[in-house]
Amino acid sequence: MSAAPPPLPGSASGKPPRNWFQRNLKWVLPLAVVVMLGGWGLASWSGFRQMSAPLKSSEPYQQALARARAAPEVQAALGQPIEEASFVFGNIGRFADVSQASMLIRISGPHGKAGINLEASRSGNAAWQFDKLSITLPGRHEKLDLRTADEKLCAVTAHCP
Incomplete structure (x- = not known):
């Protein structure tokens, strides 16, 4: 005579057995939240990097950074080397024949951090004139x-040249 197979786990009390998701719920939900937050953070970081790229390659940005690195007061306050931050805040645009730029550039050195504020404009292909560079x-x-x-x-x- 054959004996009946043993009862499935969880069925002895009359409840149906738990599925994989029910058994692993304690680590699946936190992992899903971490993955979603990580994906959102990565997408945001990537977007900021792409928005900063045109500003970092612009002429006003490069000139402002070069002037800050060459200034003895900045070198004394921040030390050497002076590094730029990953992100630049601001805008640069052109309307008709006038180009304008407004940016906040974060820099740092071994002795501290600083921020460069710039507002510049130019007409046509003339040199950039800094209305503000502090x-x-x-x-x-x-x-x-x-x-x-x-x-x-x-x-x-x-009265500008």
């Missing part, structure tokens, strides 16, 4: 102006 250094209350003497005079008199 840096906020750690430990200083006033901003350091990185514009040339001609750019400062142009901003005051509105």
Whole structure:
């Protein structure tokens, strides 16, 4: 005579057996949340990098960064080497024959961090004129102006070359 097979787990109490998802619910749900948040974070980071790329390759950005790296006050306050942050905040655009740029560039060195604020414009293919190019250094209350003497005079008199 053959004996009846043993009861399935969970069926002894009259309940149907649990499926895979029910047995593994304690780690599947947290893992799903982490994967979704990680995907959202990665997509956001990638989007910010793509939006920053045109700003970082622009002429005003490159000039502002070069001036900040060459300024002795900035070198003394931040140390060497001076590195730029991954993201740039701002915009650059052209309307008719006038180009305008407005940016906030984060930089850092071994001794601290700073932010470069710039507003620049140009007409046609002329050189960029910086209406504002200042840096906020750690430990200083006033901003350091990185514009040339001609750019400062142009901003005051509105008589630009």
